[in-house]
Amino acid sequence: MAKRECGVVREMSDNKFKSSVLGASENKSFAMALPAVLWQGIFLYVPVVFIIGISFLKGLDGSVFKNITLGNYDTLMNSSYFITIYRSVVLAFSTALMCLILAYPTAYFLAIKVKKYKNLLFFLLILPFWINFLVKAYSWFFILDHNGFVNSFLIKIGLISTPFHILNTPIAVYIVMVFCYLPFMILPLYNSMAKIDKFLLEASSDLGATAGQTLWHITIPLSMAGITSGFFLVLIPSFGEFVIPTLLGGGKTMYVGSMISYFFLETKNVFLGSAFTCLSGLALIFVALSIYFVFNKIGKKNMGVK
């Protein structure tokens, strides 16, 4: 009996000991996270709250309450500004989709098929990260120009007689967007595919699956995490992309990024600009959530024979 009690006591003290250790480590890790949390809070969340607040104001003279209005949103809803949000959604989505289509075979080849020179090829793949974004985007100016590489090549081989008008069109914007964002898609895809056990692919074909069936039932579901994160890594920044549309679109076609810069820097209408920023943010959240929902569904559907 005495022995038993002893055991119980020791068990309790063990639990106590464990919980106190865990508690301490939780406190400590929160302390370690504090600088980043403060940074995010002061420089991200507080300004966002300000922008949301300003979007409901019509001026800064006198009392705040007198200035509250929904007029900014009303103006936007009834204007052609709204179409820029739609245009940016289309650009972001199609960029992400094209990046996925181009990146998937590349990542597949590199992660699963290549055996020799894997590291070298991988290095070449991430090399664009080392080059300044602006330089990468601007270099396309010379490729797509009237006297640029593409046009002079096509004329030389006799395919066309007068140069294509590519620069300063949405097509130029799209091409360069895909080029610049491609590595952001390849990396997460490569990471998720490199983790797939090669024996699973052999087992699939051993069980009678063709290469296409193995891709659909095994490789894609097991790389779904990479597809999702790559898609969002491209979708979200390309929605607000400012540099590429300005440089290669010639500023003629307006996107969300160029619109925001127009409100804040050119017309200096911070109230309308804030409302526009909020609306575009909402649109992005809505689009991202819908896509996430669809991806989740595809992922689940592939999880079994249903």
Place this chain on the structure above:
Amino acid sequence: MREIKIKNVKKTFNGEVILDNVNLTIPNGAFFALLGPSGSGKTTLLRLIAGFETVDSGSIFFGDKDITYLPIHKRRVNTVFQNYALFPHFNVFDNVAYSLKIKKVPKDIIEQKVVSVLKKVHLEKHIYKSISQLSGGQQQRVALARAIINEPDVLLLDEPLAALDLKLREEMLVELIDLQSSLKTTFVYVTHDQFEALTVADRMAIMNGDGEIEQVGTPKEIYEFPGSSFVAKFVGSTNIFKGVLKIEGDKSYFEVGDLGKFEINLPKNKGWESGRNILMSIRPEKFEICKTELQGFSNCLEGNVASIVYHGRSTQYNVRLNNGFRVSVFEQNEEHFPQEVIDYEDKVYIYWQKENVVLLEK
């Protein structure tokens, strides 16, 4: 009858010869073991049959049909992988149903077949569990069920029990034997474990480290009549003596320089002549060890006990002969009657019959 015929198959990886002119016939319906040390190319041979690798030269026949270059998914061959290779995003049911789903078999038939095959491997209670919830032994059974559900002509097993503990391995071996005899499917079982191979196989092939097949036969043939010292040493343990063949009248002897000559039965089909250098292999359990002189044995050697290793069911004595050679001797610890105690450094006699000797060329 559809046997697997492997003809003059050669396979190299980066210039290194893995399989060198391999010829092998695996009979239909056999439980066939491919036994060899690691790096002997046995897994490569299995992967060639499955279709994961292609030969450099030579061909593989299935019955009369040349399957050398047939795509993997068209072969009626399924594999149980060493690491099981179960699909982690499927549960037990979906893993087992995979090949039927690929063939677009109607759902109710899939369900029926999955349940019946899971019963065969005693997993019917775990049908909707995820793979990560299963123990190693259960995962092994799922892999087995997944591979047999499609009723393949040949089931390939690549060291399937390597990751299991001894007790579970012994159980699974018995189950595999039962499964094979009920399915009548040809099983090709790759292993480096001679105990597993001897237990399950009704025929086996021994591969050496140079990508060649040393010997093919039943487990008993392989164990009792090894064709080379490699086989004798790899399957079980043995004592090898180097010596010279002496034929005197109708009797023949094996002469070892400083140990004397021993009576042997001359193998008639080999056409060996007197004076030939040969090897003599004697299994440790074929010896009788005793401190006193015994009658009725054809051969005897004297020595001292150098070490004693107690194994439970048997005891291994290492006996140092007069010329410094060491001979390993197994004695069953049957002890039906009080027995003499053999101790360390005791002077002992070891006896054997000439019928229990295997003579080898290399």
